[in-house]
Amino acid sequence: MACRPKGYGMTAELANKRAAKFDPDLTKEAMEWIGEVLRDGGGEHAELASQIGVIENAKDVQNTLKDGVILCHLINIIQPGSVKKFQASKLAFKQMETIGQFLTACEGLGISKIDLFQTVDLFEAQNIPQVINGIFALGRKARKIYDGPTLGPEEATENRREFTEQQLRAGEGVIGLQAGSNKGASQAGQNFGKTRAIID
Numbered sequence: 333m334a335c336r337p338k339g340y341g342m343t344a345e346l347a348n349k350r351a352a353k354f355d356p357d358l359t360k361e362a363m364e365w366i367g368e369v370l371r372d373g374g375g376e377h378a379e380l381a382s383q384i385g386v387i388e389n390a391k392d393v394q395n396t397l398k399d400g401v402i403l404c405h406l407i408n409i410i411q412p413g414s415v416k417k418f419q420a421s422k423l424a425f426k427q428m429e430t431i432g433q434f435l436t437a438c439e440g441l442g443i444s445k446i447d448l449f450q451t452v453d454l455f456e457a458q459n460i461p462q463v464i465n466g467i468f469a470l471g472r473k474a475r476k477i478y479d480g481p482t483l484g485p486e487e488a489t490e491n492r493r494e495f496t497e498q499q500l501r502a503g504e505g506v507i508g509l510q511a512g513s514n515k516g517a518s519q520a521g522q523n524f525g526k527t528r529a530i531i532d
């Protein structure tokens with residue numbers, strides 16, 4: 333793990349702001365969901381569920397998920413074959429690679445990059461609240477493809493509307509009420525500031 337200075341000024345303020353976003357209740361809910369899905373998967377997945385202990389702070393989340401193995405097992409239960417090959421390792425670059433494989437698999441399911449986290453957010457505990465947001469995004473997407481434990485609200489569906497050319501043209505001549513009226517308006521007689529005097 334990189335040895336990062338704590339920082340002063342704006343760096344410290346930003347770090348404090350991220351730390352303030354940590355919600356123990358949401359974190360507990362997300363980690364319990366991961367455990368339920370792992371137990372639902374059975375076999376070696378269920379054994380991993382026992383590694384999820386009591387989560388009280390951001391460091392507990394990092395210690396539990398840092399190597400990426402639990403996350404890869406999680407997504408393979410939700411969508412089998414999402415991460416083809418991964419293994420537990422003590423090497424930092426292998427752990428970061430495994431987290432990266434999980435994130436790539438999430439994008440493959442259609443989860444937006446904006447909803448996910450970056451590898452360093454988890455590996456170096458840079459932004460654990462964003463990691464929890466990413467797990468909730470996976471939970472929302474899982475409702476559509478996985479028939480098991482659920483997390484968070486159901487994902488909204490697109491409500492696409494189709495307009496005919498005639499309907500689009502009809503709206504061009506209408507001035508909305510917020511814009512007011514343009515009838516009777518002119519700039520005649522407006523003076524701003526002192527007028528320029530022209531002397532012969």
